[in-house]
Amino acid sequence: MKNRIGAWVLSLTAALGLGLATQADAQTFKLSPGLQKKLQAGEQEPVGVIVRFQFANNAQGKQNLGQLRSQLARAINGLGPSARVINEALREGEATELWLDQSVYLPLTPRQALALASMPNVKEVFENFQVEVPRTVAQSTASVPAATPAHLQQIGVLPAWAAGFRGSGIRIGHLDSGIDASHPELSGKVAAFAEFDAEGNRVSGAQTRDTTNHGTHTAGLMVGKSVGVAPDAKVISALVLPNNSGTFAQVIAGMQYVIDPDGKPTTNDGAQIVNMSLGVPGTFSEFMVPVQNMLSAGVVPVFAIGNYGPSAGTTGSPGNIPEAIGVGAVDSNGQVATFSSRGPAIWNIGGQNVTVTKPDIAAPGVALTSSVPGGGYAALSGSSQASPLVAGATALMLQARPGSTVPAIKDALYTTASGGATKNNNVGHGLINLPAAMTKLGVNLNQPTPAPAPTPAPTPTPTPAPTPTPTPTPAPAPVPAPAPTPTPTPAPAPVPTPPPVPTPSPTPANPTGPAGFTFCGWENSRCTGATQREVAFGANGKFVTGTSTEDSFLCTVTEWGTNPAPGVRKACFIKNPVSQPAPAPAPAPAPQPTPAPAPTTKPRVLLVDDDGGSAKDVTTYLRDAVKANAVTGGAYVWDTRRGSVPLSEMRKADIVLWATGDAYTNTLTSQDIQNLMAYMQGGGRVLLTGQDIGYDVGKTTFYDTYLGSRFVQDSSGTSVFRTAAPLGVTNYSLNASGSAANQLYPDVLAATRGAVVAGNWTTQISAQSLPADPNPRRAAGRAAPQITAQSTETGSIVLFDAGTYKSANLGFGLEGLTPQARNTLTAQLFSWLMR
Numbered sequence: 001m002k003n004r005i006g007a008w009v010l011s012l013t014a015a016l017g018l019g020l021a022t023q024a025d026a027q028t029f030k031l032s033p034g035l036q037k038k039l040q041a042g043e044q045e046p047v048g049v050i051v052r053f054q055f056a057n058n059a060q061g062k063q064n065l066g067q068l069r070s071q072l073a074r075a076i077n078g079l080g081p082s083a084r085v086i087n088e089a090l091r092e093g094e095a096t097e098l099w100l101d102q103s104v105y106l107p108l109t110p111r112q113a114l115a116l117a118s119m120p121n122v123k124e125v126f127e128n129f130q131v132e133v134p135r136t137v138a139q140s141t142a143s144v145p146a147a148t149p150a151h152l153q154q155i156g157v158l159p160a161w162a163a164g165f166r167g168s169g170i171r172i173g174h175l176d177s178g179i180d181a182s183h184p185e186l187s188g189k190v191a192a193f194a195e196f197d198a199e200g201n202r203v204s205g206a207q208t209r210d211t212t213n214h215g216t217h218t219a220g221l222m223v224g225k226s227v228g229v230a231p232d233a234k235v236i237s238a239l240v241l242p243n244n245s246g247t248f249a250q251v252i253a254g255m256q257y258v259i260d261p262d263g264k265p266t267t268n269d270g271a272q273i274v275n276m277s278l279g280v281p282g283t284f285s286e287f288m289v290p291v292q293n294m295l296s297a298g299v300v301p302v303f304a305i306g307n308y309g310p311s312a313g314t315t316g317s318p319g320n321i322p323e324a325i326g327v328g329a330v331d332s333n334g335q336v337a338t339f340s341s342r343g344p345a346i347w348n349i350g351g352q353n354v355t356v357t358k359p360d361i362a363a364p365g366v367a368l369t370s371s372v373p374g375g376g377y378a379a380l381s382g383s384s385q386a387s388p389l390v391a392g393a394t395a396l397m398l399q400a401r402p403g404s405t406v407p408a409i410k411d412a413l414y415t416t417a418s419g420g421a422t423k424n425n426n427v428g429h430g431l432i433n434l435p436a437a438m439t440k441l442g443v444n445l446n447q448p449t450p451a452p453a454p455t456p457a458p459t460p461t462p463t464p465a466p467t468p469t470p471t472p473t474p475a476p477a478p479v480p481a482p483a484p485t486p487t488p489t490p491a492p493a494p495v496p497t498p499p500p501v502p503t504p505s506p507t508p509a510n511p512t513g514p515a516g517f518t519f520c521g522w523e524n525s526r527c528t529g530a531t532q533r534e535v536a537f538g539a540n541g542k543f544v545t546g547t548s549t550e551d552s553f554l555c556t557v558t559e560w561g562t563n564p565a566p567g568v569r570k571a572c573f574i575k576n577p578v579s580q581p582a583p584a585p586a587p588a589p590a591p592q593p594t595p596a597p598a599p600t601t602k603p604r605v606l607l608v609d610d611d612g613g614s615a616k617d618v619t620t621y622l623r624d625a626v627k628a629n630a631v632t633g634g635a636y637v638w639d640t641r642r643g644s645v646p647l648s649e650m651r652k653a654d655i656v657l658w659a660t661g662d663a664y665t666n667t668l669t670s671q672d673i674q675n676l677m678a679y680m681q682g683g684g685r686v687l688l689t690g691q692d693i694g695y696d697v698g699k700t701t702f703y704d705t706y707l708g709s710r711f712v713q714d715s716s717g718t719s720v721f722r723t724a725a726p727l728g729v730t731n732y733s734l735n736a737s738g739s740a741a742n743q744l745y746p747d748v749l750a751a752t753r754g755a756v757v758a759g760n761w762t763t764q765i766s767a768q769s770l771p772a773d774p775n776p777r778r779a780a781g782r783a784a785p786q787i788t789a790q791s792t793e794t795g796s797i798v799l800f801d802a803g804t805y806k807s808a809n810l811g812f813g814l815e816g817l818t819p820q821a822r823n824t825l826t827a828q829l830f831s832w833l834m835r
Contacts, residue, residue, distance in 0.1 A: 030124035031117040039110035048128035049113050052103040054121050064296045065265035068099045078121045096200035100256035101290045105200050105249040129248035145226055150566040151364040156434040160396050163445040167230025167395040172222050173258030173271035176215030178239040180373040181208035185224035192261045195239040200249035211243045213372040218277050220371030221388035227370045229392025236271045255290055259299050272398055273300040275391035277384035279316035281308050283347050287318035300406050302391040304383035305359040306341035320345035320358045328427050329365025329386040332563040336426045337366050343425030361413055362427035363389040393434045400443040412440040513573030514543050521555045523570045528552040534575040538564040603654035603834050604634035608645055611661025616740040618659040621815035625826040644671040650679040655833055660690030667696040680805035685833040689810040694747035707809045708755025708800030713748035721796040723759045727828045734816040743816035750794045759797030806833050
């Protein structure tokens with residue numbers, strides 16, 4: 001908050017005449033449930049809110065932008081005595097105009113928010129949502145492509161490029177974590193840049209930068225010189241998610257900036273297309289107004305549909321808004337990606353529930369190579385990657401047919417996609433077909449329209465075989481044959497472990513895998529001896545990795561769910577075993593108190609470090625909090641890289657604190673679960689902490705029966721939670737300074753079997769760039785996300801007192817708290833477990 005907030009809040013209190021408002025008014029006027037709760041709790045501190053006004057706006061085109069500004073000014077002036085105070089706050093930078101949303105950002109107390117909500121020209125008042133960028137899957141590092149990347153060939157860019165359509169003269173709005181404008185792919189590609197703070201104010205003097213890698217990667221897929229669909233287009237970039245965290249006000253400020261960067265609606269400097277690879281799971285009407293106003297201005301909205309699949313009804317807003325182009329992800333074979341969100345979306349429109357089929361369209365989104373900060377490249381997966389391809393394709397269409405309307409663009413994309421007029425809740429109308437869409441728009445790719453300056457001859461160096469034949473999408477061949485040989489019988493029959501069928505030439509040497517891995521079989525063979533071992537698939541330095549839960553696995557693209565090296569013969573590898581010490585000796589201090597729980601106020605604690613050697617070492621972060629709250633000399637550590645924790649070691653402890661850190665697969669092995677159940681049956685107490693334990697084992701009997709928990713949703717989308725009885729009422733924030741700052745995907749939990757939810761998440765937005773297990777068999781065994789309302793029935797902590805045993809299940813990692821907060825919560829949890 002700014003320095004003068006206290007003074008102007010007092011002035012607003014007097015102007016509003018708060019004595020006229022009652023808490024009952026919140027049920028009549030449009031105060032959000034979150035603000036109602038704060039009001040009922042008697043909270044008096046100002047919080048950032050969005051005050052949205054009633055309006056009736058029918059203007060179209062650029063004049064719509066000017067009308068929105070004047071209309072918002074009239075709405076503020078209609079607030080009576082408080083108008084003067086709010087206008088002063090706007091002038092002083094204490095409040096922010098969000099004209100695209102017909103709203104203002106204001107720091108208000110709950111009572112002030114209630115009073116404003118009661119005014120007739122105010123439509124609703126809600127909290128300034130927190131925004132986060134969840135983690136991105138880095139399938140591998142990569143290098144500048146030697147030829148046209150497979151994702152561009154798959155949608156058919158080559159005929160369009162050959163006809164001279166490369167996006168010249170088109171500007172694409174880019175709302176993300178920033179952009180590295182010095183990257184060779186993006187040099188000269190940034191038409192304008194701005195950064196916005198949490199209140200929606202533009203940051204003065206901000207220079208182009210990417211606070212993570214997400215924004216540079218998505219920008220490259222749109223306008224990158226060798227990896228982008230529209231290499232001659234430019235982006236107007238808005239940094240609205242600094243350091244992977246932002247607010248609703250930042251997003252709206254970024255939206256209105258990219259469509260009118262100079263603030264003059266009569267000039268033609270804004271984006272014709274806006275790509276947003278962010279969203280929140282479910283249907284959030286807060287995005288409706290700004291998206292509809294973008295449409296009225298003739299701007300094409302292209303948004304990621306979300307990565308909350310594979311269950312039905314898992315789409316996110318704004319991608320699932322009926323009027324937006326919601327983009328899902330497919331793999332190199334055109335099959336829907338496991339992680340891609342599925343429809344339908346249920347919207348309440350005019351008091352009626354309306355079922356909308358979503359997504360609308362699909363594009364490649366699995367292991368796409370693009371730019372990352374520092375001049376490098378990486379292959380990432382997500383609908384975040386699919387959406388920029390559609391935005392880039394739209395740029396080529398608008399260059400070829402300037403002035404095309406949004407409905408015309410939609411019709412061309414939808415009716416020419418792989419599914420044609422048929423639409424489903426997996427991929428919408430299907431994979432986009434750029435040449436067919438341009439033809440539907442009236443473009444003759446054999447004789448380019450002489451509109452922009454570029455000549456039909458394409459500027460890039462020749463790429464392999466780009467001949468514009470009638471079938472312009474020669475998809476990469478993910479089903480390779482054995483090494484080329486002139487013999488008439490390729491014999492692709494099942495082969496055991498050895499290399500493929502012999503060739504007339506000497507048997508090729510085994511390929512080289514990642515460091516520390518041993519070759520186990522060529523593509524289309526089966527690898528064995530892989531139980532609970534790390535495995536890899538790929539070639540030429542491009543690999544995907546995972547942990548096998550079975551003795552054998554198929555070395556195929558289908559099995560892994562991704563193609564890390566399209567067009568290249570790949571192989572599989574198994575990580576070399578590490579020497580394991582005998583599990584018998586106890587860890588370091590290993591004091592030996594009597595087996596029966598001693599009647600001390602502090603427990604003996606076994607900290608199980610199950611983070612797999614992550615850079616964010618849980619032992620480093622949790623050691624002090626455990627030692628401070630354990631009996632003297634009664635805290636010791638077991639690192640699971642030594643092997644599964646023996647039951648005998650667990651029984652030495654009053655509490656087993658199991659921390660999984662950044663791990664999101666094999667967080668608990670079957671042996672781990674068996675030992676934990678045996679320990680608990682003997683009266684043990686367990687504290688599980690990790691952001692992906694529910695994601696990984698949420699459907700097991702152990703999770704339900706022994707933890708009293710149900711996995712609800714993979715990612716709360718928020719960094720803030722509040723504890724409740726029996727832990728006391730305390731607010732906690734993840735990822736603050738001094739924490740591990742690794743909580744990007746905390747789970748939402750519900751209580752079962754008489755357990756209680758003792759911590760509740762707040763409601764927030766998440767950017768769409770979520771990881772997915774590359775092996776579909778492993779991914780299928782996980783708990784599917786389900787969208788539920790944020791309420792006291794779901795939350796961040798579940799406590800279960802089963803009589804014989806107790807458990808505390810945390811949907812986040814304790815390492816994500818500051819040292820002081822970590823110590824406080826650890827003390828509360830230990831105290832409850834020992835009661």
